Amino acid sequence: xxxxALITGVTGQDGSYLAELLLDKGYEVQxxxxxxxxxxxxxxxxxVSERGGTVRxxxxxxxxxxxxxxxxxxxxxxxxxxxxxxxxxxLSFEKPLETLDANAGVTLRLLEAVRTLQGRGRDIRFFHxxxxxxxxxxxxxxxTERTPFVPRNPYATxxxxxxxxxxxxxxxxxxxxxxxxxxNHESPRRPxxxxxxxxxxxxxxxxxxxxxxxxxxxxxxxxDWGFAGDYVDAMWRMLHQExxxxxxxxxxxxxxxxxxLERAFRRVNLDWRDHVRQDPALMRPAESGRLxxxxxxxxxxxxxxxxxxxxxxxxxxxxxxxxxVVGRS
Ligand code: GDR
Numbered sequence: 001x002x003x004x005a006l007i008t009g010v011t012g013q014d015g016s017y018l019a020e021l022l023l024d025k026g027y028e029v030q031x032x033x034x035x036x037x038x039x040x041x042x043x044x045x046x047x048v049s050e051r052g053g054t055v056r057x058x059x060x061x062x063x064x065x066x067x068x069x070x071x072x073x074x075x076x077x078x079x080x081x082x083x084x085x086x087x088x089x090x091l092s093f094e095k096p097l098e099t100l101d102a103n104a105g106v107t108l109r110l111l112e113a114v115r116t117l118q119g120r121g122r123d124i125r126f127f128h129x130x131x132x133x134x135x136x137x138x139x140x141x142x143x144t145e146r147t148p149f150v151p152r153n154p155y156a157t158x159x160x161x162x163x164x165x166x167x168x169x170x171x172x173x174x175x176x177x178x179x180x181x182x183x184n185h186e187s188p189r190r191p192x193x194x195x196x197x198x199x200x201x202x203x204x205x206x207x208x209x210x211x212x213x214x215x216x217x218x219x220x221x222x223x224d225w226g227f228a229g230d231y232v233d234a235m236w237r238m239l240h241q242e243x244x245x246x247x248x249x250x251x252x253x254x255x256x257x258x259x260x261l262e263r264a265f266r267r268v269n270l271d272w273r274d275h276v277r278q279d280p281a282l283m284r285p286a287e288s289g290r291l292x293x294x295x296x297x298x299x300x301x302x303x304x305x306x307x308x309x310x311x312x313x314x315x316x317x318x319x320x321x322x323x324x325v326v327g328r329s
Contacts, residue, residue, distance in 0.1 A: 006077035007031040008062060008110070009084030010055060011040040013189040014129065016047055018081055018232040023053035025236075030056040030075050032084060043189075062106045065113075072113045072124075079125045079239050082110055088193055089133060090217075092155035093285050103158035104165065111169045111177065118175065125239045130163045130179035131156065132224070132250065132291045142294040145181070145248055152286045167246065176244045180235055183250035183293045186313060187228040188320035195257065196225065196317065199264050204321035206275055207268035208329055213275050217282030222256035224292040227308035227316075237302040250293025251306045260314060267318040 005022050007015050010031025019029050029048075033041055036059045048055050058075070062068055062084060072080075086092065086102040107128060114124050135143045136152035151157040163179045170177045190197040195216070202214035226249075234249045258272075265272035298304045308316075 002026050002028045003078045004028045004030065004076065005079045005081060006072070006075050007081045007083060008106075009033070010057070011038065011044045012083060012087075013187055013191070013228050014083050014185070014232055014235075016044050016189060017187070017229050018083070018235060019044065019048055019055050020051060020053075021232055021236060023048060023051060023055075029053070030058065030077070032058045032060045032062060032071070034061050035059065062109060063101065065109055068109045069113045069116065072110075072117060076122070077124060079127070080110065080114065081127045081129075081235055081239075082107060083129045085129065086155070086158075089153055089155045090284050092153055092158070096154035099154045100158045100161070103155070104161035107162035108165050111165060111175065114175060114177070115169060115173050118173070124176075125244075126166070126175060126177040127235050127239050128162060128166045128177070128179040129235070130166075130181050130246070131159045132181060132183040132293060133288055134160045134163060134181065135288070135291055137289040138291065141290060142250075142252060142292045143248065144294045145246060145297055152288050153284070156288070163246070170244055176239075178238055178241075178244035179246045180231075180238055181246060181248045181293070182231055183224040183226060183248070183291065185226045185228040185231040186317065188317050189228070190317075196260060199261060200314070200317040200321045201325075202275075203264045203268050203270065203272075203318055204325040207270060207322065208325045210325065210329065213277050215277045215279045215282065216257075217279065217284065218287060219257055219276070219278060221287060222254050222259070222290070224250050224252065224254050225260070225310060225313060226251040226306050227313050230306045230308060234298060234302060234304045237304055241301060245297075245301060247298045247301065248293045248295050249298055249304070250295045251310070252292065252294060253310060254290060254292040255310050259310075263311060263314040264318050267315055268322065
């Protein structure tokens, strides 16, 4: 019998890479999405069918206890990868309560359902996608599993809550449950509401003469940016440790947004300074500090390390967007 995985938020960037990885490993993959009739759902079906696979979809926002219990009963997964979230930090300032429920509330509902099923003799492993945003204004650099959390926005606070709930259920109820403290991870599949994809798509459109300027918020920031495909591999490895442990997943390299702009625009022979404008309306009420992770423990425990450099990542994203833009014009 193949192992069966349930991926919440399967139509997102990470969900699609993880579905591909698990299908390649011979898993049966099922997933949840809020809307089965969306462009991202069609995109997922295209991607997995190109590999000769299928993903069975369940439409659910996971915001109702009974629905979650019924779903887990029906799917009967061996492994759950909980990726569904309100994942946009900026939006969390405007929708704090929705963010708290979507991130902490849903995680708790899933943990409760897993605990109930475990009581009936079922064995389910649970992965939760936590975030480097939990470190907020970090007290040390680089950040490790021992660095205190100082969340700076409702999104980060909701992830801290979910992180501790996962640890509680592991310690109190003996669940095989763990959180990946994931630093930023990007790809050509990243939606445009995140800054990296906004930049690479704009660079491609400007190069093709379809757009003149790119309007951004705060330029005085940077991140530890990795490739999403590497991070889903870490998720799978985390559910195959002997003991479930929370781990930092990061590249250990910090780059400024200006470096990202420089590389992306150079790739299409442009100077970003000629095209980028700033709009204070796009700035966040509070920014996190210098987030850069130390994934030594993940390397030691999982044998995991990133395979993609910052430069390769930016080039890959710009090249994919150039292809996409040219293909549509
Ligand atoms: P982040 O990613 O908040 O790190 O969260 P995002 O790409 O949204 O922002 C990164 C930084 O860029 C600045 N910025 C802008 N951001 C956006 N989105 N749009 C802009 O126009 C813009 N201009 C400047 C932001 O102020 C910020 O400092 C991501 C998400 O995937 C989370 O879900 C995840 O947990 C963390 O990464 C790790």
